[in-house]
Amino acid sequence: MKHVFGPVPSRRLGRSLGVDLLPFKTCSYDCIYCQLGRTTDKTINRFAWGNCDLIIKEIIQEINSKKVDIITFSGSGEPTLNENIGTLIERVREKTDIPVAVLTNGSLLFLDEVSRDIRKADLVIPSLDCGNDKSFQRINRPCKGLEFTDMVKGLASFQRSFKGDFWLEIMMVKGFNDSPREIREIKSLVDQIKPDKVQLNTVSRPPAENYAAPVSSEKALEIAGIIDQKAEMIRDIELSPELLEEMEKNENRIAEMLKRRPCTVRQIASSLSIHENEVVKYLQILEKKSKIKTKNFGGELFYSWELQ
Numbered sequence: 483m484k485h486v487f488g489p490v491p492s493r494r495l496g497r498s499l500g501v502d503l504l505p506f507k508t509c510s511y512d513c514i515y516c517q518l519g520r521t522t523d524k525t526i527n528r529f530a531w532g533n534c535d536l537i538i539k540e541i542i543q544e545i546n547s548k549k550v551d552i553i554t555f556s557g558s559g560e561p562t563l564n565e566n567i568g569t570l571i572e573r574v575r576e577k578t579d580i581p582v583a584v585l586t587n588g589s590l591l592f593l594d595e596v597s598r599d600i601r602k603a604d605l606v607i608p609s610l611d612c613g614n615d616k617s618f619q620r621i622n623r624p625c626k627g628l629e630f631t632d633m634v635k636g637l638a639s640f641q642r643s644f645k646g647d648f649w650l651e652i653m654m655v656k657g658f659n660d661s662p663r664e665i666r667e668i669k670s671l672v673d674q675i676k677p678d679k680v681q682l683n684t685v686s687r688p689p690a691e692n693y694a695a696p697v698s699s700e701k702a703l704e705i706a707g708i709i710d711q712k713a714e715m716i717r718d719i720e721l722s723p724e725l726l727e728e729m730e731k732n733e734n735r736i737a738e739m740l741k742r743r744p745c746t747v748r749q750i751a752s753s754l755s756i757h758e759n760e761v762v763k764y765l766q767i768l769e770k771k772s773k774i775k776t777k778n779f780g781g782e783l784f785y786s787w788e789l790q
């Protein structure tokens with residue numbers, strides 16, 4: 483399975499079958515909080531990657547053998563950079579009634595071709611982390627050629643014409659976008675964009691830059707209330723007992739491996755045949771429970787069992 487991973491139990495989406503359309507790690511941004519590490523290929527040039535027939539075959543194989551609530555185009559960077567995303571969404575929709583979601587940073591929605599491609603999804607979740615260009619440069623570190631105002635206009639015009647659900651995700655980073663002024667600016671953009679839902683998130687470790695720190699729960703709740711009374715905190719969305727059980731199983735597989743020797747995300751992913759994104763998710767859970775620790779060795783981040 484080269485392109486499809488999971489289904490990953492997701493707080494927001496249920497059992498989400500991930501579809502990765504890019505080589506690791508290709509993105510139009512290089513966010514300081516990125517859980518995948520620094521962007522190695524920063525670009526705004528769309529390209530074809532992967533064989534569409536094989537990707538569709540992988541998806542069909544998975545949905546025929548596992549319970550899947552949603553098929554999510556996300557993966558190792560910005561999925562709209564793959565110029566086949568529109569064709570793939572269309573072909574998935576011909577084969578199944580399972581809803582299709584796109585997790586995007588929203589940077590390219592101002593381009594007609596990108597907007598047209600992802601309009602075919604049922605749910606689009608773009609990000610908006612800042613209220614002005616200065617913070618955009620500091621937090622998202624966009625590719626040269628991307629303008630903050632174009633990005634915001636792209637979000638607003640896509641939302642106006644999109645028939646599916648449009649949820650806006652805001653990642654809060656301590657000291658970067660949590661000042662009263664910044665929050666007022668973000669709120670004003672959210673009011674213009676008018677998403678169906680606002681979801682607040684904060685940094686999970688380890689981010690691309692170690693100075694990208696989370697805001698406290700109290701602060702996040704306060705910000706959510708200012709931006710939108712109905713805004714949700716992603717980590718507070720409830721998980722069903724079934725999903726919790728599934729998560730526990732995968733968590734245990736990773737824990738068993740780390741008890742034997744320290745590993746990088748890539749090593750865990752390839753040994754257990756789990757996608758990097760999925761591994762990162764379970765490592766965050768283990769880290770929150772203080773079961774593992776991290777150590778930088780030769781420029782690579784290793785995870786090891788805390789009690790070793």
Ligand code: SF4
Pocket residue numbers: 509510511512513515516517518521558559560587
């Ligand atoms: S967080 Fe998303 S948008 Fe930002 S660098 Fe990582 S993959 Fe790209």
